[in-house]
Amino acid sequence: MPGLPPTPAFDRVVLQIKIVRLGTELGRIHRKSFPDPLGFGKNPSRFSDPRRRTEGNRFGVLYLGSSLKVCFLETMIRDDRDGIVGHIEIAETELDERLYAEIRVRQALRIVDLTGDGPVRMGIPSDVARGRTQVLARKWSVAFHEHPHRPDGIVYPSRLNGEINFAIYGRAVGKLELVRQQDLKRAAGLPSVLNDFLVALV
DSSP: OOOOOOOGGGGGSOOOEEEEOTTOEEEEEEETTSOOTTOOBOSSOTTOOOSOSOGGGSOOEEEEESSHHHHHIIIIITTTTTTOOSOEEEOHHHHHTEEEEEEEESSOEEEEEOSTTHHHHHTOOHHHHTTSOHHHHHHHHHHHHHSTTOOSEEEEEOTTTOOEEEEEEGGGGGGEEEEEEEEGGGOTTHHHHHHHTTEEEO
16 A cells, blocks of 8 residues: 555654754765755755746755765766665766765755654655655645744655655755765775776776
8 A cells, every 4th residue: 555645644743853963964976967065956856846836936955965975876877776786887978977065064954864763753654754655745844844833844865775864855955065066986985886886997
């Protein structure tokens, strides 16, 4: 049975909130054609606003990872390893086209915690936290965004390896700042990530 969407009663739920402290560093891999490391869109994504509104009335979401490794997994590999034994091939030009940004929290964030038992306490279907259905996740994201507590975003486990990811609502992006940005191929730790995921550049 699929998970249920939120009801108006969710406004009365006490949100499980995680505080992301000042100085916490996060990461993002993005294309050079969109050079702003704190830029975000309103296109369909895991926690995007699904409402039929003019673009200016929908919220945007900035996705960040807790490490270079999870950023690479979510951005460059995704489901490409499914059913693959041994090395997978990624065109080196794919790396050439991307930047890695290190982003710091400059004002503490209050975000909905979809890790651990947080979803159970809030009555949120497991399909949302585990990324099984984007349609349902988007509906719940609206409920989080519009909740009276006005959280800054969502923290959730990667459906691929369980590491922590962040979906920051556009209204809270001003609480972040760029530390440094460089070509993805120059990012410290990239050789280890390629080795861990058995990636062969071609």
